[in-house]
Amino acid sequence: MKCARCLLQLQGLRLQGLRLQGLQLPGLQLQGLQGQSARSAAQHGALLQSSSQPHMLRNTQHQVIRRFHRSPINDKNQPVPAEFIDEDDNKKDKSLVIHDDLFEQVARETKTKATFNKVVEVFIKQDVRRRGHVEFIYAALQKMPEFGVERDLAVYNKLLDVFPKEVFVPRNFIQIMFNHYPRQQECGVQLLEQMECYGIMPNVDTKVLLIQIFGVKGHPVRKYQRILYWFPKFKHTNPYPVPKNLPEDPVDLARLSLARIADDRDAKVTVYQLACTDITESGEEITLPHVVGIQSPSQMELLAQHNPSRPVFVEGPFPLWLRDKCVYYYVLRADPVPPEEKVEEPYDPERSLAYPLQLDLDLDRDLGDEESFDVEDLDEGEVFAMCMTSQGDQAVLNQWVSGLQQNNPILGRVPTLFRLEQGPRELQGAHKTKSDHQHRPDPQTQREEEEEEVSVEEEPRRSQGMKP
Amino acid sequence: MSLPKLARLPSARLLTSVLPHHQLLLPPLSPLTIPCRTKIQQDYRRPGQPREKRYPYNFNFSKGIEGIKKHFTLLKDEFFGRWVGPEGKPLIEHLLEQNLVIWEFRGPESLKQWTVSSDQEIGGQSEAHLKMGRNDITCFLHGKLNCTVPRDGETRYSGYCSMRSKIPKASFDRKKHYDWSSFNTLHLRVRGDGRPWMINIATETYFSHQKDDIYNYFLYTRGGPYWQEVKIPFSKFFLSHRGRIQDNQHPIWLDKVNTIGFTLGDKAEGAFQLEVDFVGVCKDYAHTEEFAYEMYERNPKD
Numbered sequence: 215m216k217c218a219r220c221l222l223q224l225q226g227l228r229l230q231g232l233r234l235q236g237l238q239l240p241g242l243q244l245q246g247l248q249g250q251s252a253r254s255a256a257q258h259g260a261l262l263q264s265s266s267q268p269h270m271l272r273n274t275q276h277q278v279i280r281r282f283h284r285s286p287i288n289d290k291n292q293p294v295p296a297e298f299i300d301e302d303d304n305k306k307d308k309s310l311v312i313h314d315d316l317f318e319q320v321a322r323e324t325k326t327k328a329t330f331n332k333v334v335e336v337f338i339k340q341d342v343r344r345r346g347h348v349e350f351i352y353a354a355l356q357k358m359p360e361f362g363v364e365r366d367l368a369v370y371n372k373l374l375d376v377f378p379k380e381v382f383v384p385r386n387f388i389q390i391m392f393n394h395y396p397r398q399q400e401c402g403v404q405l406l407e408q409m410e411c412y413g414i415m416p417n418v419d420t421k422v423l424l425i426q427i428f429g430v431k432g433h434p435v436r437k438y439q440r441i442l443y444w445f446p447k448f449k450h451t452n453p454y455p456v457p458k459n460l461p462e463d464p465v466d467l468a469r470l471s472l473a474r475i476a477d478d479r480d481a482k483v484t485v486y487q488l489a490c491t492d493i494t495e496s497g498e499e500i501t502l503p504h505v506v507g508i509q510s511p512s513q514m515e516l517l518a519q520h521n522p523s524r525p526v527f528v529e530g531p532f533p534l535w536l537r538d539k540c541v542y543y544y545v546l547r548a549d550p551v552p553p554e555e556k557v558e559e560p561y562d563p564e565r566s567l568a569y570p571l572q573l574d575l576d577l578d579r580d581l582g583d584e585e586s587f588d589v590e591d592l593d594e595g596e597v598f599a600m601c602m603t604s605q606g607d608q609a610v611l612n613q614w615v616s617g618l619q620q621n622n623p624i625l626g627r628v629p630t631l632f633r634l635e636q637g638p639r640e641l642q643g644a645h646k647t648k649s650d651h652q653h654r655p656d657p658q659t660q661r662e663e664e665e666e667e668v669s670v671e672e673e674p675r676r677s678q679g680m681k682p
Numbered sequence: 683m684s685l686p687k688l689a690r691l692p693s694a695r696l697l698t699s700v701l702p703h704h705q706l707l708l709p710p711l712s713p714l715t716i717p718c719r720t721k722i723q724q725d726y727r728r729p730g731q732p733r734e735k736r737y738p739y740n741f742n743f744s745k746g747i748e749g750i751k752k753h754f755t756l757l758k759d760e761f762f763g764r765w766v767g768p769e770g771k772p773l774i775e776h777l778l779e780q781n782l783v784i785w786e787f788r789g790p791e792s793l794k795q796w797t798v799s800s801d802q803e804i805g806g807q808s809e810a811h812l813k814m815g816r817n818d819i820t821c822f823l824h825g826k827l828n829c830t831v832p833r834d835g836e837t838r839y840s841g842y843c844s845m846r847s848k849i850p851k852a853s854f855d856r857k858k859h860y861d862w863s864s865f866n867t868l869h870l871r872v873r874g875d876g877r878p879w880m881i882n883i884a885t886e887t888y889f890s891h892q893k894d895d896i897y898n899y900f901l902y903t904r905g906g907p908y909w910q911e912v913k914i915p916f917s918k919f920f921l922s923h924r925g926r927i928q929d930n931q932h933p934i935w936l937d938k939v940n941t942i943g944f945t946l947g948d949k950a951e952g953a954f955q956l957e958v959d960f961v962g963v964c965k966d967y968a969h970t971e972e973f974a975y976e977m978y979e980r981n982p983k984d
Contacts, residue, residue: 474907535876538950582778
């Protein structure tokens with residue numbers, strides 16, 4: 215005798231077959247039914263009949279068809295055995311019906327939080343015993359990034375809700391000792407570990423759920439307690455925090471990152487050009503990139519004191535990482551001054567009237583009071599300004615330098631050389647021959663181009679490289 | 683030889699990019715679920731790789747002579763250094779010094795004290811290289827992180843790289859330790875690209891199960907063209923074992939420090955770089971904290 219469940223399978227297939235053919239059999243009278251099973255099957259059949267639209271086959275009343283005596287290790291990817299199909303009408307489609315992954319089915323539609331929640335609800339409602347919940351949760355954890363819900367605490371709580379409550383709570387000390395329901399505990403721990411991975415702090419709902427499911431003495435609750443201890447300790451350890459939601463607009467992003475690397479609160483950000491598209495006379499579209507620069511007053515002073523006979527270099531692009539986003543910036547800098555040319559200006563006593571800046575006393579510090587390290591100071595040349603732009607070619611950087619010139623007139627007299635490299639910059643040790651020289655055309659300088667290039671090449675290449 | 687061992691020992695990763703056995707925030711598993719590597723372990727052997735053969739040895743005469751010269755010179759220095767003072771420095775310096783530069787990168791020979799490793803040891807695809815920086819004054823660690831997980835069935839996270847110092851050696855390859863008991867702050871000058879790194883300090887342990895005990899703390903770089911001075915007091919370092927932060931915390935014991943390392947594992951795919959100018963320790967009289975984390979019992983019996 216066929217049990218009710220097998221008959222349900224038949225009905226489902228039949229209805230599917232009918233759907234394919236666009237027919238509707240009147241009255242789902244089942245063959246070989248007896249007694250009470252007829253009633254339940256008829257009820258189910260009625261429900262199935264009432265759901266006339268095709269997609270409602272997956273409604274809340276739908277039972278995932280699976281074998282009765284086998285534990286459903288995968289309620290996904292289980293082909294229905296052919297014998298059941300062959301018993302149907304020969305006119306129907308004879309292909310194997312494969313039950314896809316519930317998540318894969320959603321892939322055809324849009325993947326959002328709502329659909330993810332719907333899938334979880336389907337799973338919860340279809341079986342009160344939640345057969346196969348461990349595999350379902352693992353699959354859900356894996357699919358979360360595709361649906362975009364990996365940073366959503368409510369979704370994790372909903373997923374925790376899939377676990378049956380109070381079944382896995384140990385009831386005596388032996389059960390506690392021996393890792394009661396280890397697979398489920400491992401699954402719970404894995405869920406919390408994914409939350410930890412994305413930096414999501416669990417809340418009191420998570421705690422209540424975990425205690426209901428696993429009891430107070432299990433591994434998941436211990437892990438939750440650890441998260442609650444260590445996360446607040448490490449939350450504010452970053453002295454240069456990056457905001458969680460980075461600005462979308464590239465100009466705002468450039469402002470943020472330039473203010474970050476300038477290390478000076480007095481530095482001023484100037485937007486020299488906003489991104490726009492121009493149409494020239496010939497009808498071509500030219501996109502102009504945005505150019506954002508930064509310079510602080512101390513940098514302006516240093517630039518004003520710079521010796522005009524020495525060139526300044528525009529170097530770049532250098533990478534800067536903000537969380538998982540990499541932006542590039544360019545630097546205007548000069549080579550370090552050789553020691554023989556260094557001029558030590560005497561301290562102006564009027565700069566500080568409260569105390570003298572320079573003392574001529576003959577006091578020495580004791581060994582125990584030596585507060586500086588015995589390391590030579592790095593002299594790598596000063597940085598005069600930084601800028602960020604989406605397109606780092608010479609024309610755009612020329613624009614930047616001419617924009618800088620308005621505030622720093624010395625740039626008109628100083629030769630500017632460009633050391634640009636395509637792609638992310640590493641140390642130039644291996645790329646010594648690739649530096650690109652170009653003299654910036656400036657009507658005010660008297661020097662000739664060849665002279666400049668020769669004099670530059672004669673200088674020892676001490677300070678090649680990416681960063682000043 | 684302990685040097686090759688060190689090269690293959692995976693240094694502690696960040697809290698999240700770890701192998702499955704090394705579960706952060708998880709206590710030792712109960713007896714039924716413990717993996718079979720309970721006995722004392724040597725280096726990490728990637729599953730599937732053949733065990734290395736130790737013989738036949740290669741005998742080389744000139745190398746032998748050089749080795750004898752080197753070791754005997756070291757032995758002589760140690761012997762006569764004793765007459766000068768502890769660790770070869772005058773006693774007054776040893777007692778009163780406030781700052782000590784441990785590693786500085788002046789010249790390519792300084793790179794030999796460091797080992798670079800990446801997740802290629804577990805089958806990942808990140809790369810990491812170490813070379814001298816501009817003017818041979820700083821060291822430059824650069825490379826590329828790749829977060830694709832190697833498909834060996836047991837690894838869950840990937841994408842890390844690290845730079846670790848080698849254990850200092852006395853004559854005849856005996857292990858020597860750093861004694862930083864008179865200092866309380868780690869001071870570095872670095873220039874990164876904005877990525878968060880982690881500093882790992884490994885000390886000498888007694889029991890073999892403590893072999894992978896490492897004390898960690900974060901190194902946040904600002905990025906940009908300016909150098910960054912970082913001061914981390916030793917009281918902030920927390921204990922972790924195999925990349926998993928431990929429940930029972932205690933402050934780091936500074937009298938036998940073996941290695942220091944820098945690790946990157948921030949799950950952002952792409953190129954990275956870090957320049958280090960020097961690493962030193964100093965005594966900050968203004969810092970009075972003994973330990974930053976609580977030491978009460980975490981898993982009470984009741």
